[in-house]
Structures are given as structure tokens and as C-alpha cells.
Amino acid sequence: MNIDLFATLIALLTFFGIAALMAISLNLEYGVAGIPNFGQALFVSIGAYTTGVTYTRLLPLLAGQEAINPCGATLAPALQLRSEIMRTMPAVGLGNFVLTLLIAAVIGGVVGYAVSYIILRLKQEWYLALVLLVGGETVRIFVRGYQPIVCANNGISGIAGPFAWVGNTQTASILFALLVLAFAGAAYWYSEKLARSPYGRLLKAVRENEQVARSLGKNVARIRAQVMLIGSAIAAISGVLFALNIGFVSTNDYVVTLTLDVWVMVVLGGLGNNRGALLGALLITLMDRATAITAIQLNRLGTDIEFNYFRYILFGVILLLMLRYRPRGLLPETRFTTPAHQYLARSQETGDARSP
């Protein structure tokens, strides 16, 4: 079998970037702030469904044409129309892409913000995990049965990436991979800065003891809502990129196993450590691709074993082993210090915190 190594590498980097966004989002929510969000699939799917809607309804309007119903009898002309626009009108394609990201981030963020207030009504925050797990699946089943969003269980195919107008498929993939990595880099930068700021100190305090944080004047409900808003917006953006990368929006992609994949990434990498989240995303992406390729190879050789399912067993085993032997992950959370520590150390040495 011939494997185009370069194309594989580009595909891997793209998958890694998208997984990194999901892992950074969950690490911020659970690793740093202690909110057990088991609704990652829900927030990622919000991005994907938004993509399905904007690329079939908004895109033609931006191009000055009438939108065609993407489902049923008009499926083919609708597909042709959006492919044509994406190929020939770069400004419209990129504009639609930016708008999709914005809309997805806003919807994801608002839903995350609203969901965080459920915590106030629950006796224990771990019940939130259940609410989100069930809520995500409920939304998925609704979308799968409701035609107007993404053509129910048929999904929407032929969603071209933002660089389809470049012409050369490989160049377009490289550009898209770079764009995805840039988003992952920005999310990493933001959450790393956040974790090392007074806000990070506040989040860790809320994570460790909510009652005491409240007694020290911190509005815990508002803080959690802010974190859910940010984390869910990042997850929704990853959903847009996920849908554009595979060129297809199907409700089957946003099942509970997606949520579990992201949890494995964060637990494997190290809770509360953004670098750990990146490492976890990388390892899981590699394993994911490796098992997929092995499955294809084994099927070609005529083996009856459906190796794809081994992936889930493997992830389960990894999770159990990590929780048993390295519960803090491969890269445990560092006792990183807010700048106050440097200032105080400096002031104790020189008598002045502001000296260089």
C-alpha cells in the first residue's frame, strides 16, 4: 500500500489541532476550574450544526444568490451551488467561514453560560456531568430527526474548507492545517495566560473549595458561568473546524464517545496542565489514526476482526491505567506561581518589588 507521507502528516496535524482545541477547552473547564463538563460532544456539535446551516443557507445569500433546500430532491443542485461558490468566490467563502466561527462561538458560549446555572440547582456538581451527558445525546437525537437543521440523519455533505478556491487540493489542505494550528495555538496561549494570572488563582481556589471562595467575596456562580462561556465557545469553534475538515456534518460524529475521547486526552496528558492537554491530544490523535490505518490493513488482508472497535477498548484501558498509576497524568499540573511570587521574592531580596 502506498501512503502519501506528506498528506498523512498534514491530515494528522489538522486532526491534532482540532483535538487540541477540544482538550484545551475541557482542561480549562475541568482541569483548572473543576467543572466536570461531560457535554463536550454537545458543544462541538453546536459548531458542526452551525456549519451545516451557514454553508447551506448563509453562503448562497452572501454570494447574492437564493439558497436552495439542501435536503431531499434539491440535494444535488444545492451541493453544486455551494461547491461552485466556494471554488470561485474566495471572499464570500472566507467571509462565510469567519461568520460561521463567530455564530458558532456565540451560540456555544451562550449555551455553556446558561448550562452553568444548572449547577446552582444541583446538589452536587458531578450531577452536571450527567445532565450534560444526557442533554448532549438528547440534542443529537433531536437534530437527527429534525430535517431543517442538517437534513436529519442524512447529514450534509460537500462542505468545502475555506481554501477550496486555491484549486490545488494539497495547498488547500496545508493552508487549512496551518489555520487550525493557529487557532489551537491561540487557544493555548489564551488559557496558559489565564491560568498564570490572578484569574487562574481564582479558578483554582473555586476548584479546591467553593464555600471558602464564596466566603472570601468571590461570586462563584458568575466565575463558573464565565469559564463555561469561554470553554464552550472554544469547543464550538473546534466543531466548525472538525466539520470543515471532514467536509461532512453528521449527527453520528457527535456521540458520547467523542466526549470520552476528549476526557482521555486530558486525563492522559495531565489535568490542569495545558501542555498536558496538548500532549494528550497528540497521543490520542496518533493512536486514533494508527488504529484506523491498522483496521484498514487488517480488513484488506481478509481478517474478520473489526479492529476499529479495539480503539475503544484501548482508550478504556489507558484511562483505567492512568487513573490507577498516574492519576495526575503524564505532565502533572505544576505548582506554577502567579507573578506575585516573583515580586515578593524580589522585594524580600532588594527591598523593592519594582526593581529589575
Place this chain on the structure above:
Amino acid sequence: MLEVHEIRKDFGGLRALDSVSLTVPAGQIVGLIGPNGSGKSTLLSVIAGMQPPTAGRILFDGEDITHAAPDTIFQLGLARGFQDPSLFFQMTVLDNVMLPVKRQRGEHPWYAPWRRFWNRQEMDNAVRAGDRLAQVKLHTQFDRRASDLSGGQMKLLEIARCTMGSPKLILLDEPTAGVAPALAYDIFRQIETLRQETGTTFLIVEHRLDLLFDFVDSVYVMHMGNVLAHGKPAEIETNLDVREVYFGD
């Protein structure tokens, strides 16, 4: 400073507080004593907003805080220490004292990534935190985990942490519980120093009466959810009712 009017607190069928009234004048150290289960800690929780009262009214600095949330009450200038040291044990000593500072610009998700918005404030707060830690002799241990401190140091850190929010009134629940006698005296001296230097008012639940009576201006005695007596330490020591329920005489 603090006026508690006929506070009642029921837990199901159990009446923990039955019409408790007390007054804490500004700048004073007031003691709150009573046998176990007399309702002292419940009263502190109710005042600090951790548990809503069933009936009654609480005024702090003239403002009604009866049903205010704990964070609002802290923002108004009323801080509370816990019976078991309730530190953020995974965080450093310094981060523990930095947290309660009010109106931190870096505690906002939009400003936090950009250090220039909060750098100067963080520096000033760090220096202030260093001074507070020096007062309780913890300044050399500022970058240790709070969980590494001894029981007495934890109590001192908790008091230092309370003061970082510049409170007008601090409620302390057994500040010397589980602390060696020498350090226990030290803790009360710190409280006295704080009162003199910053004018902070204190309401303190304490079982070490010898220690408490050396420092307080007046004492309330609670028994079975009621205030049994109130007066200066010397009066309380000779009060027959108090001796009966508290000292078993």
C-alpha cells in the same frame, strides 16, 4: 458595627438558635463562649451568610445583611474564619493571602491574559501580602504549599488571609483550636495588634477562656441556642448561671 436581632435558626425540627440577639461595637474584641452544641458556630455561619436564618434580622454597619450571600457580605467588609483551617491547601501561602483582595483587575477573563492591565496592582498587593505574612511570621514561607504548614501556622495564615480583604469585622471560630499553648497566645497577640493598627473589630468563638478573657472587651455566653449572659470577662467569671452551665459548678 454588628447588630443581631432575635435570630432563630431551625434545622428541620431542631432549633439551633432561639431568638439570639447581640451587639458588637466597632473597634472591640467580643468573645462568644458556650458549651459544645450551644449554637456558636451556627450563629457565625448565619451572620456570614452561609446559612439563612429562619427568623430575625442582622445589621452590619447599618445595612441589612440578613439574607445576603456570603460573597456580598465579605465585600461589605465582614470576613469569617473557620473552625477547621479552611485554606486552599493546594495553593501557595502567598496565593492564599492574595485571593481575598477586592477589585483585582486580573480577576477578569478578558483582562487576565494581558499582564499590563494588572501588573502594577499585583505588585502592590504582593508587597502588602508580604507585610501581612511578616506580621504572622510566615513571610519566609510564602511559596510553600499551604498544606505544608503546621496547625498553628494555618490558623495564622487564615487570619492574615481574612485581613487582606480589609474587613471592618472578622468572625473567628476557635482560632486556637489544636494549637500549642505558646502559639495560641501568639495568635491572640496578633489579633490585638491588628485591632490596634487597623481598628478591625472581632467576634471570636473560643474555648480557651483564660486566653480569651485576657484580650476581649466583653463576652456573650450561649446555652442551648440562647444568650445566657453578657458582660465584661470579670462579670462573666463570677456569674452563677454561667458557672452552672459552663463550668459545671
